[in-house]
Amino acid sequence: MADEPENPRHRVDRKTLEMLVCPITKTRLTLSDDGTELISIVARRAFPIRRGVPLLVLDAARKVDEDEIENLR
DSSP: OTTSOOOGGGOOOHHHHHHOBOTTTOOBOEEOTTSSEEEETTTTEEEEEETTEEOOSGGGOEEOOHHHHHHHO
16 A cells, blocks of 8 residues: 555545544644654554544554654654
8 A cells, every 4th residue: 555656535634633632642643754644642652544544543553662752742
């Protein structure tokens, strides 16, 4: 999937992103630099965005290491 060209229909609207919160902590999420994940600094989890849909479930999230968290602050 990473090799697929970006489809404009699969972009997440900025206004929508502002309304989303971490499903674990209910705190604000940060969009990753490459726009492929929403990161919860408090929960230290990164939730993927697939085809424009944020997957805000713990099973889909990856753990974020301390160095990556520091770079986001």
